Amino acid sequence: MVVGQGLAGSSLALHLAWAGRSVLVVDQPARNQSSSVAAGLFNPVTGKLLSKTWRADELFPYTFEFYQRAERTIGATFFHPQPIYRPFLSIEEQNQWMSAGPEWQPYLERVSSTSTFDGQVYDPYGGMILKSCGYVDVNRFVRGTREWFGARESFVEDFVDDVQPMDEGVQWKNIRAKRVIFCTGCALPPVLSFLPVRPLKGETLTVKFAERPNLIYNRAVYAVPADPLYKIGATYQPTKWVPGITAEGRHELEEKLKSFIKIPFDVIDQQWGLRPASPDRRPLLGAHPRHSRLLIFNGLGTKGVSLAPYFGRQMALFLEGSGQIEDLVNINRFKALYSKFE
Numbered sequence: 345m346v347v348g349q350g351l352a353g354s355s356l357a358l359h360l361a362w363a364g365r366s367v368l369v370v371d372q373p374a375r376n377q378s379s380s381v382a383a384g385l386f387n388p389v390t391g392k393l394l395s396k397t398w399r400a401d402e403l404f405p406y407t408f409e410f411y412q413r414a415e416r417t418i419g420a421t422f423f424h425p426q427p428i429y430r431p432f433l434s435i436e437e438q439n440q441w442m443s444a445g446p447e448w449q450p451y452l453e454r455v456s457s458t459s460t461f462d463g464q465v466y467d468p469y470g471g472m473i474l475k476s477c478g479y480v481d482v483n484r485f486v487r488g489t490r491e492w493f494g495a496r497e498s499f500v501e502d503f504v505d506d507v508q509p510m511d512e513g514v515q516w517k518n519i520r521a522k523r524v525i526f527c528t529g530c531a532l533p534p535v536l537s538f539l540p541v542r543p544l545k546g547e548t549l550t551v552k553f554a555e556r557p558n559l560i561y562n563r564a565v566y567a568v569p570a571d572p573l574y575k576i577g578a579t580y581q582p583t584k585w586v587p588g589i590t591a592e593g594r595h596e597l598e599e600k601l602k603s604f605i606k607i608p609f610d611v612i613d614q615q616w617g618l619r620p621a622s623p624d625r626r627p628l629l630g631a632h633p634r635h636s637r638l639l640i641f642n643g644l645g646t647k648g649v650s651l652a653p654y655f656g657r658q659m660a661l662f663l664e665g666s667g668q669i670e671d672l673v674n675i676n677r678f679k680a681l682y683s684k685f686e
């Protein structure tokens with residue numbers, strides 16, 4: 345039984361179904377769940393210092409494989425590989441990337457020292473076009489997965505607030521499951537609440553551009569297609585956040601957008617959500633220290649689109665008994681918190 349069906353639950357449930365397992369997915373949709381507001385961008389070169397994102401060489405090939413297979417299974421289109429254009433901020437940045445080594449070859453389509461999209465963005469130092477990137481229409485993926493399981497009578501819309509672990513299984517209402525895997529994002533069930541899932545608030549804008557951007561543009565903020573509109577994101581508020589959209593969030597995104605995109609735009613909408621992050625920014629996978637039939641797949645933080653496929657497969661292989669959860673993402677690393685909690 346998979347509880348919670350955002351990116352994490354969808355990926356895990358599909359992997360289990362592909363392995364021929366009988367899966368029941370239970371989800372109670374909530375407003376502002378992370379997956380429903382995500383812009384869906386996946387980008388192997390991130391951060392102010394433009395470094396290769398964690399485990400990119402393993403994660404990104406599987407991101408392509410997974411969503412393409414999911415599209416065939418579900419019979420819907422939601423995976424959109426597309427180049428990203430990243431203007432350089434300085435001559436130093438330009439020099440650094442003009443001499444990028446062969447390890448960048450899978451991700452660099454073109455590096456240019458002169459302005460390439462001058463009509464649409466401010467790029468006096470040129471910029472780079474990245475490949476192996478794009479976006480997932482996360483809402484369509486989650487909805488399609490839900491409908492696919494629903495058509496097989498394997499989806500229940502409900503809130504799971506009490507499960508009873510027993511020797512030979514887990515009981516929830518009149519359902520008996522071998523194992524329950526909680527993929528509930530920021531809403532941890534009480535039994536797993538010793539784990540440090542930290543809500544990281546984010547806001548996005550939906551805008552209408554006066555003309556269509558040539559590529560996905562990304563510098564400090566991104567502009568990702570949400571046909572026919574664009575999603576601009578995102579803010580990061582790890583502490584002192586209040587629920588809801590804010591004037592500060594809108595101002596920050598609008599200013600950052602205007603600082604590099606020349607195309608006039610109108611703001612159509614604004615959203616907010618909570619990313620389920622962990623203190624070390626690594627996913628959280630594993631079994632409860634006491635109840636081995638209660639498990640968790642969480643902690644996808646800011647990169648759910650590229651982490652969910654790879655670690656959903658790792659979790660499924662572990663449940664099948666044919667793979668291990670690696671130490672870096674295993675919840676065992678927080679075992680000390682459980683002793684305090686007991």
Ligand SMILES: Cc1cc2nc3c(=O)[nH]c(=O)nc-3n(C[C@H](O)[C@H](O)[C@H](O)COP(=O)(O)OP(=O)(O)OC[C@H]3O[C@@H](n4cnc5c(N)ncnc54)[C@H](O)[C@@H]3O)c2cc1C
Nearest residue numbers: 348350351352372379382384385504529546617647648649
């Ligand atoms: C503003 C914003 C922009 C983002 N943009 C991107 C992006 O461009 N690219 C990217 O890779 N990532 C992005 N992310 C991050 C990404 O959204 C998350 O990493 C990912 O969605 C987390 O998925 P999840 O399945 O773990 O959690 P969630 O999406 O929160 O899903 C959990 C589900 O479980 C349900 N649930 C909870 N408790 C229960 C219960 N007891 N019983 C039944 N159901 C329950 C919830 O209602 C929900 O449906 C963004 C996030 C935000 C907030």
